[in-house]
Amino acid sequence: MRPFQYARPDSLDHATQLTAPEDTMAIAGGTNLIDLMKLQVETPQELIDINRLTMGEIADTDDGGLRIGALATNTATAAHDRVRSDYPLLARAILAGATQQLRNKATTGGNLCQRTRCYYFTNIDQPCNKRDPGSGCGAIKGIARLHAILGTSNHCIATYPGDMAVAMAALDAQVLITREGEKERTVPVRDFHRLPGDTPEKDNVLEAGEIITGVTLPAPVEGKQIYRKVRERSSYAFALVSVAAVVAMTDGRISRANLAFGGIAHKPWHDPRLSELLVGETPSAAVFDKAADLLLEDAQGYGENDFKIPLTRRALAATLADATGVEL
Amino acid sequence: MKQDQPATDCKLDQMSQDLLGKPIARSEGLAKVTGTAPYAAEYPVDNCLEGVLVTAPFARGTVTDIDTQACLAMDGVVAVVEDERMTARAAQGTAGEAPVQQPRTVCYWGQPIALVVAETFEQARDAAKHLVISFDADDLDDVAFDPNAVDPENKESTSQGDLTRAMNEASSNVDARLTTSGHASAAMEPHAAIAEWDGSKLTVYASLQMLNYNIAELADAVDLEEDDVRLISRYVGGGFGSKLGISEETVAAAIAAMQLERPVRVVMSRQQVFQCIMRRSETTQRLRLASGDDGALTGFGHYALVSNLPGEEFAEPVLQSSQFLYAGENRLLEMDVARVHRMTAGSVRAPGEAVGMPALEVAMDMLAEEAGVDPVELRLRNIPENHPVEGTPFSSHKLAECLKQGAEAFNWDSGKRKPRHTKDGEWWIGTGMASAARVHNVSEAKARVTLKADGTAMVETDMTDIGTGTYTILGQVAGEMLGLPRDKVLVELGDTQFPRGSGSGGSWGAASVGSAVFVACQALRKKLAERAGVSEDELSLKDGAISGGTSLVDLLDGKDLAEEGHYEPGDIDEDFVAAGFGAYFAQVRVNRFTGETRVERMTGAFGFGRVLNEKTARSQCIGGMTWSIGVALTEALHFDPVDGHLVNCDLAEYHVPVHRDVPDLDVIMVEERDPAASPIQAKGIGELGMCGGAAAIANAIYNACGARVMDFPMTPDRVLAAMPYD
Incomplete structure (x- = not known):
């Protein structure tokens, strides 16, 4: 860990000023950042502790949705009455992530900003274009078991490890972002994280000096909400594949299919074509298969993670079967 | 006496x-x-310096120069200790002499090569990253990492009769190839030491399992007489073999304290523990079992390939209990060791049986199916009267009782041996069993x-x-x-x-x-x-x-x-063969869609002589069975194929079972006294609980969904690949 300066501003304005320089980083729960600093993967000159800001509230919005403050802990969010009743997908996804101890510290904004990462990213004696642009990717020819099958580039095949944001992508949540002297901007969770391309060092669209203030969920919609996380041990493990689904049926046909996937890409994966394909169909194994064909048409394995392609197909089918009541 | x-x-x-x-x-x-x-790093010692180990970022070669200038100029840095007496590897259990020294000669990725000492831990950790190391790394094409890609050395071979003929003439036979992954001890307390030197005597607080050997190892490493060394290790936060011999941090702390004449504490980071401390070798095994109509074994073959660094004596004793567990006139037991540049392979809880027994017991399950004999009955029919090769009698032998009592407690249903008999929603449910065996040691x-x-x-x-x-x-x-x-x-x-x-x-x-x-x-x-x-x-x-x-x-x-x-x-x-025996029974659920396996219930029945404390003995059994779940489903060291470094080197990525993976474990301690085992008629227990349990889970996976997985751990991808499609 490199020595660093530390500041603890009392106001959001001050915080946005302090985080404007390139080599500063905001810290909230610190559950990912501190680990990475210890490993010397992250080496900020200055840490801006935003925990004194009052951004922990979870409140109804005027349009019947819910606004979750950036500093609301994962534990508080998952336990919130309205989250549990109207957005159970979000509660389940959060509870499927990390451990109780980590969820007690982790916050909404911090969870969104956790690094898309892999074994090679966290080992500074290994090449990694994300950590050290231009140094190469150790994973492509290495141990790629947890790695991406969609949206990869020759520079990076890491996966976004979170669960909360996958649920938020299916729920079409919006990230609220502020910076000094500017109006709050809103970015859909689906667009918040980036694909690696040739700049894998950038995980998301947050710019220097910007701070996440919260996330809004739209008014709840009809439909069954499911979060399925496939993993080899049942807690404290990243998803091999995860599926977040909001699926509604009307008169025996699918009337809504909002789907997002974790563990298969550099970001929570949302493919708008799936909803177009599924809505209006009578659910069946063949329809689920068609959806999987579409989802996975550009999927590419790297040897060790080839299994994720059939596993995603099966996880999707199981989730859709569960949501629509079809026996497979 | x-x-x-x-x-x-x-x-x-x-x-x-x-x-x-x-x-x-x-x-x-x-x-x-x-x-x-207090654990090793927690003893209150005044004026203590902090040391952080610097490790090699390459697998084989020589450190040619260590440029300490930048490092020494940093705030708080007191010294860079590089001494040829520092150890490059941990000592094997019961070595009683210094482990391999000369750390500038690098044999595996992550080998410690120097120690940076500073006034605070944070200063030392940062400074360690500023040490400039020059090295000559060997061309990666010339360094062996894959045990299956090198010509192995023969380690042991026992032969009796003609196995090939027995296989050819058998009514039923099984010829199976199985693999197990490398394992880490993954003890909670990282390796740590505080050394104090008063000019003539060295006192070291450390986290060690065998002070009676460790004192000789440390004295030898730092050129002192044993009388001038005192080791203190009152509480140890888990060892599982990883603290049998002294390792790098203890020797480095001692040398630094002697050189600097101030106390020095060295605590390995979690990543260093994984990268430097001994691993359990991965194995590739071949089981050949031949039987008559009744399932009675006529041939027994067990081959294992394990690995270790060049020059290391230790080879995971995979065949240990295969020597005597089952009958069979025609026998061939052989083991090879491949020389690869991964960190030292050594003892991890139940060396040998922890991986040999799961493979053997999967093969026995296959034979039971082949011969049409219930798996419990198959084991009962093959318990030998005496050691099958040497003819020595057993001191006490409770396998039959364990099988019977375990089956009864578990409510073993021999009618449900055909796979895919029970479905509950998305889950296949099945049961499996296995024997346990572990040699008994005393010292x-x-x-x-x-x-x-x-x-x-x-x-x-x-x-x-x-x-x-x-x-x-x-x-x-x-x-x-x-x-x-x-x-x-x-x-x-x-x-x-x-x-x-x-x-x-x-x-x-x-x-x-x-x-x-x-x-x-x-x-x-x-x-x-x-x-x-x-x-x-x-x-x-x-x-x-x-x-x-x-x-x-x-x-x-x-x-x-x-x-x-x-x-x-x-x-x-x-005069006697003494061993602990037992039996495991497991019920699992396997997800039809994802291949995820969850253990629903598990019973272990064990005979290990006199029970000295029913509570702590039971805890040992539960711990062993929990390790069985890890071996079966989750635990695997992953090594990079290009440069050989260990990739998953923390508790987030090396998956030991979590609470949610472990159901209530039912333990039966079968009444036994073994007068030949020890004067108090007790035998070992800590390891027996994991000597085969993974096979009960593997066999239950097969019974549940029809996936005969041949590779441990049986992760969802492997189960899915072997599962009949539906």
Whole structure:
């Protein structure tokens, strides 16, 4: 860990000023950042502790949705009455992530900003274009078991490890972002994280000096909400594949299919074509298969993670079967 | 005392205190859960410097230069210690001499090469990253990493009869290739040491399992006499083999303290623990089993390929229990070792059986199906009368009882042996079983027992308690023999100022040091009997007094009375084969869509001789069964194929089972006394709980969904690949 300066501003304005320089980083729960600093993967000159800001509230919005403050802990969010009743997908996804101890510290904004990462990213004696642009990717020819099958580039095949944001992508949540002297901007969770391309060092669209203030969920919609996380041990493990689904049926046909996937890409994966394909169909194994064909048409394995392609197909089918009541 | 004869009449059974075997909670438990039991790094030492190890970022080659200038200029940095006596690897268990030194010669990725010492830990950690290392790394094409891609050396071979012919002539046979992944001990407490040097004597607080060997290893490494070294290891936060021999941090701390003449603490990071400390070798195994119509084995073949660094003697003893567990006239047991540049392979809980038994027991399950014999029945039919090659009798053998009692408790259904019999929503449900076997080990041990004038007793030995309950059981042995309640016996462990114990390893601690305490107490009883004017056989002690008579305090008459007990294994192991046996039964759910497996219930029945403490013994069994779940489903070291580094080197990515993966585990301790195993008729237990349990889970996966997975761990991808499509 490199020595660093530390500041603890009392106001959001001050915080946005302090985080404007390139080599500063905001810290909230610190559950990912501190680990990475210890490993010397992250080496900020200055840490801006935003925990004194009052951004922990979870409140109804005027349009019947819910606004979750950036500093609301994962534990508080998952336990919130309205989250549990109207957005159970979000509660389940959060509870499927990390451990109780980590969820007690982790916050909404911090969870969104956790690094898309892999074994090679966290080992500074290994090449990694994300950590050290231009140094190469150790994973492509290495141990790629947890790695991406969609949206990869020759520079990076890491996966976004979170669960909360996958649920938020299916729920079409919006990230609220502020910076000094500017109006709050809103970015859909689906667009918040980036694909690696040739700049894998950038995980998301947050710019220097910007701070996440919260996330809004739209008014709840009809439909069954499911979060399925496939993993080899049942807690404290990243998803091999995860599926977040909001699926509604009307008169025996699918009337809504909002789907997002974790563990298969550099970001929570949302493919708008799936909803177009599924809505209006009578659910069946063949329809689920068609959806999987579409989802996975550009999927590419790297040897060790080839299994994720059939596993995603099966996880999707199981989730859709569960949501629509079809026996497979 | 040297044991050459079976101890058929054991004094312990004639005592009256009624303490031994009782489920007494660990005496140090409260201190541990309240954070007041100091672990190695936690001893309060004034003026202590902090050291951080610097490791090699390449797998094989030579460090040509270490440029310390930038590092030494940093705030707080006191020294860069690079000394050819520092160790490049950990010592193997019971080595008793310095491990491989000369750290500039690098043999595996992550090998420690120097120590940066600073006033604070943060300064040292940062400075360690500023040390400029120049090295000549060997061309990666010339360095072997894959055990299956090199020509191995033959390590052992036992042959009897003609296995090939037996296979050809068998009514049923199985020829199966299985693999197991490398494992880490993954103890909670990282390897750590604080060394103090007063100019002539070295005192080291460390996290070690076998001080009786470690003191010689450390003295040899730093060129001191054993008398000038003191090791203290009162509490150990798990070892599982990883702390059998001294490792890099202990030697580095000692050398730094001697060089700088200030105390130095060195704690390995979690990543360093994974990268430098011994691994369990991965294995590739071939099982060949031949039987007649009735399932009785006529041929038994077990081949294993394991790996280690060039020059390391240790080879995972995969075939250990295969030598004697089952009958079969025609036998071929062979093991090869491949030389690869991964960190040293050494002992991890139950070396050998932990991976050999799961493979064998999957093959037995396949044979049961092939021969149409119930798996429990198949095992019962193949229990040999004597050692199948040497003809030596078993000292005591409880496999049949374990199989029967376990099957009954589990409600084993032999009618449901055809896979895919039960479906519950998305889940296939099935059951499987396996035998357990583990060789029994004992080791020389000494302990001093002092009857204090106030009527309490004190047990002293440099034996360690690695979380297993040693403090408690030694107090129970002494209390039983001397007629004292448990709270009147103080047990002091983990300090080389005390008589040499056996160390904790190979499951031998309880039987060996327990016997030393027993021997010391017998000597004390003799003296007490003399004083009381009765024969020792007549001396009945209970609650601090001769039953219905004089109190111990009066008998002692104001003076302490001490005896040292010395136990040595004798020639009895030439006359008998002693081993722990058992049986596992597991019920699993396998997800039809994702191949995820969850263990629903598990029963283990074990016979390991006298139970010294029902609670701590049960905990050992539960721990072993939990490890079985890890071996079966989750645990695997992943090495990079390009440069050989260990990729998953923390507890987030090396997946030991979490609470949610472990159901209530049912443990049956089968009544047994083994007079040949030790004077107190006890055998090892710590390892037996994981010697085959993974196969019960593997066989249950097959029974549930029809996926016969041949590679451990059976992760969802592997289960799916083997699952019949539906």
